[in-house]
Each structure stands twice: as C-alpha cells, then as structure tokens.
Amino acid sequence: MQAIIVQEPGPPENMCLGQRHLPVCDEQNTLLVQVAYTALNRADTLQRQGLYPPPPDASDILGLELSGIVCEVGPGAEASRFKRGDRVMSLVTGGAYAAYCLVDAATTMAIPDSFPLRLAASIPEAWLTAYQLLHFVGNFQPGDKVLIHAGASSVGLAAIQLVREMGGVPIATASTKKQHLLHEMGVAPQHAIDYTNNPYPSLESAVEAATEGGGVDLVLCCVGAPYFGQNLQALAKGGRLVLYGLMGGSLVPSPLDLRVLMKKMLQVTATTLRGRPCEYKARLVERFWTEERRQKFVGGVKNGREKGESFETNVCRTFPWGDVALAHAMMERNENAGKIVLAVTPSLDER
Ligand SMILES: NC(=O)c1ccc[n+]([C@@H]2O[C@H](COP(=O)([O-])OP(=O)(O)OC[C@H]3O[C@@H](n4cnc5c(N)ncnc54)[C@H](OP(=O)(O)O)[C@@H]3O)[C@@H](O)[C@H]2O)c1
The missing domain is CATH 3.90.180.10 (Medium-chain alcohol dehydrogenases, catalytic domain)
Incomplete structure (x- = not known):
C-alpha cells in the first residue's frame, strides 16, 4: 500500500x-x-x-x-x-x-x-483531547471560568465549544490575526485576550480584568513554561491548572514562589493522550x-x-x-x- x-x-x-x-x-x-x-x-x-x-x-x-x-x-x-x-x-x-x-x-x-x-x-484528536482535559482531568463544573491558551489552536477551538456547551465561560488567548475565530466560536469580546498585543502589563492582569478580579477556575495550557507562574496567579482559590503541551518551552524562566499554590490550594496536573x-x-x-x-x-x-x-x-x-x-x-x-x-x-x- x-x-x-x-x-x-x-x-x-x-x-x-x-x-x-x-x-x-x-x-x-x-x-x-x-x-x-x-x-x-x-x-x-x-x-x-x-x-x-x-x-x-x-x-x-x-x-x-x-x-x-x-x-x-x-x-x-x-x-x-x-x-x-x-x-x-x-x-x-x-x-x-x-x-x-x-x-x-x-x-x-x-x-x-x-x-x-x-x-x-x-x-478525534482535537475533540477527544479537549474533552479529556475538561472532564477526565480538569474536573470541569458548569459555570466554571476556563482560561484556554492558544484558543485558536485545534484543541483550543474544540475546548471553547465544549466549555460553552456545558455552561462554562471560555476566556481564550490567541494572536491578533486569529482573534476573529475566538469571536466566531462565541468567546465574548471582553474574554478574548490578544497575547501578541496585550494592553495589560501581563496575562495575569488581562485575566483579572476579564474576570472582574475573581480569577479563573480552570486553565488549559499547551504553551508551558512562559505562562506557568502567571497561570497560577490567574487561578481563583481551589483552581486547577492542566498542562498538556509545551509549545513555548519546558524550563520556567524565573523563580517560582510555591506559596501561591499553598495559599490558593491549587491543583496542577499534566497529561498526554497518546500514552494512555x-x-x-x-x-x-x-x-x-x-x-x-x-x-x-x-x-x-x-x-x-x-x-x-x-x-x-x-x-x-x-x-x-x-x-x-x-x-x-x-x-x-x-x-x-x-x-x-x-x-x-x-x-x-x-x-
Ligand atoms: N497532551 C495531549 O494529550 C495533547 C493532545 C493533542 C495536542 N496536544 C498539544 O496541544 C497543543 C496544540 O495542538 P493543536 O493541534 O491544537 O495545535 P494547532 O492547531 O497547530 O495550533 C497551535 C497554535 O498555538 C499557538 N502557539 C504556538 N506557539 C505558541 C506559543 N509559544 N505561545 C502561544 N501560542 C502559541 C499558535 O496560534 P497563535 O497564532 O494564536 O499564536 C498556533 O497556531 C500542541 O502543543 C500539541 O502538542 C496535546
């Protein structure tokens, strides 16, 4: 063949x-x-x-x-x-x-x-991954605010639609040229973050503005190291971070104060699908x-x-x-x- x-x-x-x-x-x-x-x-x-x-x-x-x-x-x-x-x-x-x-x-x-x-x-790959991240790993609950990195990626676009289906609020990042897709998938304008042209000093402050200071309940991150610290900051008390890709690298660039995990009682999980x-x-x-x-x-x-x-x-x-x-x-x-x-x-x- x-x-x-x-x-x-x-x-x-x-x-x-x-x-x-x-x-x-x-x-x-x-x-x-x-x-x-x-x-x-x-x-x-x-x-x-x-x-x-x-x-x-x-x-x-x-x-x-x-x-x-x-x-x-x-x-x-x-x-x-x-x-x-x-x-x-x-x-x-x-x-x-x-x-x-x-x-x-x-x-x-x-x-x-x-x-x-x-x-x-x-x-199969994009939607089953997104479903796995939300329901098998991330313990998604209706009403959850979910930060989806690379929202215009295949997995991100599926995750946005599944979060909306189950009564959650997607907050998504994408580069300028892909912002339109976030809107087309139903991400509210105040919840679409242009990470290449962010008017806020950091991702964390953009998420703070999008959630009126409350933070998000769940983060789905395939970028990895560059956002690890900011993801923890962006989470609300009891929040969950699911790491499923390392497109931006694996070595966290600056020291991390673990007190953020303790104070907010956060959970961090990493997962792959192929190896399951x-x-x-x-x-x-x-x-x-x-x-x-x-x-x-x-x-x-x-x-x-x-x-x-x-x-x-x-x-x-x-x-x-x-x-x-x-x-x-x-x-x-x-x-x-x-x-x-x-x-x-x-x-x-x-x-
Ligand atoms: N763990 C698992 O089970 C599993 C399963 C499937 C996929 N994955 C992983 O999920 C990730 C996405 O896969 P996909 O197939 O959905 O990808 P995709 O459709 O090819 O989209 C990836 C998008 O991510 C954005 N991006 C790339 N590098 C970035 C960076 N350094 N910082 C921020 N955004 C970046 C780009 O969009 P912008 O123009 O918006 O930057 C890019 O188009 C990959 O890392 C893949 O390996 C993991």
Missing part, C-alpha cells in the same frame, strides 16, 4: 510517498480501514524530526487520526459493532498517513451518513461520542457556526497527501487556525 515515508529524521522535505506492507487484521478488536482523510497534529511534526518516538506497540508511520471506510473486521465483540462498508473516524497511536490503517474498534466512531469524511478526520491505555481512550470515546453531539456536528455542517447549538470542526486547509511537506511547513509556521487535513483517498467521500 502507499504511505508517507520519513526518509530520515529532519525537515518536512524528508517525507515522500512510498510503499509499505498492508497491515493484517488478525487481532480480536481491530478493524482495517481504507483511509479517506487524515489530519495533522503537532506530535507528527515532532515524530518526523525524531523528537517523539511512537509507543513500542504502535506503527512507525505518522498519523494519529483518520476517517475512512471499514474493509475488514476482527472477530472480537467490540469489533462486531462495525461491518464492512461502515463510514468511521478513529483515534490511533500511529499509522494514519497511509492508504490503509489498522484501528482499534474501541477508539473508532461511526459517522452519520450526512457528515463529510473530510471534516470527520479532524475530530486503550481502555482509557475507549471510555473517553464512549462519553464524548453521544447521539446528541453527533447531531451537533451534523448541525454545524448544515447551519454554519451556530451559537453553541452546533459544533464547528474548523478545518482550515486540505492538502492532497502528496503535499504533506507543505502541510507540515504550514503548521510549523503557526499559519493554521484550526485543523490541516490530508486527502488520502478523497473519492471515498463520494460513495
């Missing part, structure tokens, strides 16, 4: 289309899926550079999510929920930049007939992919960006998969506002 090959760790140009063996569907709960679309994640760009090796039992082919058509079904009970020809999307630990991919049935979701496979490929066991991801999928949410995604396609009643996938660009190097370069320049999708076998969308 065709697959994207990383010839040697390095820049995007080191990737090309090549040949790999077709995976064999010989385990209980696996499905073989013909891939229609896959989508990019920051982890792919790190893996390409040799900085983020795949887990030991995962395919070494890049790609953490896909949409497509089931073409073989394993003998297990979980797999029997699916049949050949089903339209699905799946969260995988690797292997999605390929014409065919083995997926675990427990982390595979059936797609409504009217929902395009192109958009479906962009859902399959049972955990299966629980996540089961809780996230409800009939009500399926209809919200369908509604988003029909009605555009409706106010919290439907979900927007925010696919910002689709490349033919032969242009994978251009797609990675776009992400590494931070030019994407939402998901970048790769078309592998787009004709499957027309069946």
Whole structure:
C-alpha cells in the first residue's frame, strides 16, 4: 500500500510517498480501514524530526487520526459493532498517513451518513483531547471560568465549544490575526485576550480584568513554561491548572514562589493522550461520542457556526497527501487556525 515515508529524521522535505506492507487484521478488536482523510497534529511534526518516538506497540508511520471506510473486521465483540462498508473516524497511536490503517474498534466512531469524511478526520484528536482535559482531568463544573491558551489552536477551538456547551465561560488567548475565530466560536469580546498585543502589563492582569478580579477556575495550557507562574496567579482559590503541551518551552524562566499554590490550594496536573491505555481512550470515546453531539456536528455542517447549538470542526486547509511537506511547513509556521487535513483517498467521500 502507499504511505508517507520519513526518509530520515529532519525537515518536512524528508517525507515522500512510498510503499509499505498492508497491515493484517488478525487481532480480536481491530478493524482495517481504507483511509479517506487524515489530519495533522503537532506530535507528527515532532515524530518526523525524531523528537517523539511512537509507543513500542504502535506503527512507525505518522498519523494519529483518520476517517475512512471499514474493509475488514476482527472477530472480537467490540469489533462486531462495525461491518464492512461502515463510514468511521478513529483515534490511533500511529499509522494514519497511509492508504490503509489498522484501528482499534474501541477508539473508532461511526459517522452519520450526512457528515463529510473530510471534516470527520479532524475530530478525534482535537475533540477527544479537549474533552479529556475538561472532564477526565480538569474536573470541569458548569459555570466554571476556563482560561484556554492558544484558543485558536485545534484543541483550543474544540475546548471553547465544549466549555460553552456545558455552561462554562471560555476566556481564550490567541494572536491578533486569529482573534476573529475566538469571536466566531462565541468567546465574548471582553474574554478574548490578544497575547501578541496585550494592553495589560501581563496575562495575569488581562485575566483579572476579564474576570472582574475573581480569577479563573480552570486553565488549559499547551504553551508551558512562559505562562506557568502567571497561570497560577490567574487561578481563583481551589483552581486547577492542566498542562498538556509545551509549545513555548519546558524550563520556567524565573523563580517560582510555591506559596501561591499553598495559599490558593491549587491543583496542577499534566497529561498526554497518546500514552494512555486503550481502555482509557475507549471510555473517553464512549462519553464524548453521544447521539446528541453527533447531531451537533451534523448541525454545524448544515447551519454554519451556530451559537453553541452546533459544533464547528474548523478545518482550515486540505492538502492532497502528496503535499504533506507543505502541510507540515504550514503548521510549523503557526499559519493554521484550526485543523490541516490530508486527502488520502478523497473519492471515498463520494460513495
Ligand atoms: N497532551 C495531549 O494529550 C495533547 C493532545 C493533542 C495536542 N496536544 C498539544 O496541544 C497543543 C496544540 O495542538 P493543536 O493541534 O491544537 O495545535 P494547532 O492547531 O497547530 O495550533 C497551535 C497554535 O498555538 C499557538 N502557539 C504556538 N506557539 C505558541 C506559543 N509559544 N505561545 C502561544 N501560542 C502559541 C499558535 O496560534 P497563535 O497564532 O494564536 O499564536 C498556533 O497556531 C500542541 O502543543 C500539541 O502538542 C496535546
């Protein structure tokens, strides 16, 4: 089968289309899926550079999510929920930049007939991560004020919509050129923070103004070190910080006074999704992919960006998969506002 090959760790140009063996569907709960679309994640760009090796039992082919058509079904009970020809999307630990991919049935979701496979490929990683951060790790409660760093990132855009869905208040940061997306997703003007052109002396004072001095209940941070101290300052008493990325670095630049943690009785947690066991991801999928949410995604396609009643996938660009190097370069320049999708076998969308 065709697959994207990383010839040697390095820049995007080191990737090309090549040949790999077709995976064999010989385990209980696996499905073989013909891939229609896959989508990019920051982890792919790190893996390409040799900085983020795949887990030991995962395919070494890049790609953490896909949409497509089931073409073989394993003998297990979980797999029997699916049949050949089903339209699905799946969260995988690797292997999605390929014409065919083995997926675990427990982390595979059936797609409504009217929902395009192109958009479906962009859902699993961003939305399951956002759901995990809020509900499995961050102990989100209705009414919570949630500070979402990189609000115009794929995970950020999903988190904003999930916070609104559950009656919370999203407060989000983004660069100037991506502010419009925060507004389109329903972030109130006073809750949209332009971190590249902040009129306040610090993030902490911008959050103070946005919350009328009360602070936020939960922070979702994928920037890391530069905001670690300010995140703690921005939290209200009993607040929670969930760290899930280190795009701005891992070494905290200035000394940190731990009294802020003690005084406000704060909780700090860090998490990844790829490294979690399959049972955990299966629980996540089961809780996230409800009939009500399926209809919200369908509604988003029909009605555009409706106010919290439907979900927007925010696919910002689709490349033919032969242009994978251009797609990675776009992400590494931070030019994407939402998901970048790769078309592998787009004709499957027309069946
Ligand atoms: N732990 C997990 O389970 C998990 C799962 C999925 C993703 N992640 C992590 O989540 C993060 C976001 O992923 P994604 O796919 O949503 O990304 P994405 O869609 O590519 O968006 C990332 C955006 O973050 C902003 N950004 C980049 N560097 C920044 C910095 N130093 N300071 C502030 N903002 C910065 C940029 O927007 P602006 O123009 O607004 O700056 C950029 O477009 C990544 O770190 C990824 O590795 C973690």
